[in-house]
Amino acid sequence: MPSEQETTTLSAEQHETLSALVEKYRSNPGSTIPILQDVEGHFGYLPEQALNWIADRLDIPRSHFYGVATFYAQFHLKPRGENIVSVCCGTACHVKGGTKIAEQLHRDLGLAPGEDTTTDKMFTLETVRCVGACSIAPVVLVNSKVYADMTLKSASKLLKRLRNETCQVHYDDAETEG
Ligand code: FES
Secondary structure (H helix, E strand, C coil), X not given: CCCHHHHHCCCHHHHHHXXXXXXHXXXXXXXXXXXXXXXXXXXXXXXXXXXXXXXHHCCCCHHHHHHHHHHCCCCCCCCCCCEEEEEECCHHHHHCCHHHHHHHHHHHCCCCCCCCECCCCCEEEEXXXXXXXXXXXXXXXXXXXXXXXXXXXXXXHHHHHHHHHHHHHHHHHHHHHC
């Protein structure tokens, strides 16, 4: 059974969403992947509290949820940034410098070793395997948009532009609210 502490860390609205999911899947608790997709779709990642809460109520071992969540790259156990920068490090991209680009963007974002998301949650940097665009390698994807023939310089420039645009959007939002 979930502890009191676990049930109090989720907001009322989140409890409502999870309760609806429990009802939706109660008659078919074998649907682990759709359940995880729904939770990730709502939260943007899989919060531990939410996973435990829903697993306990559907009587699914928590370990099963975590096993599936860590097996598939589509699931994330940590919050992700507002912008997802994916550097392809498949063979064609690696040969043309993809891995070095990933290292440089990691430095440019000021990420600590082993970290992939900036502290302001604006960016998540990830490496991916071949995205099927080898003829234009090396490629970088920003929020799924593909950028071709990247170099260390053009990748840094792209990131800088994206940072400026993101700051501008937040500045404009603040102005509108003010
Ligand atoms: S290896 Fe990067 S697109 Fe194929």
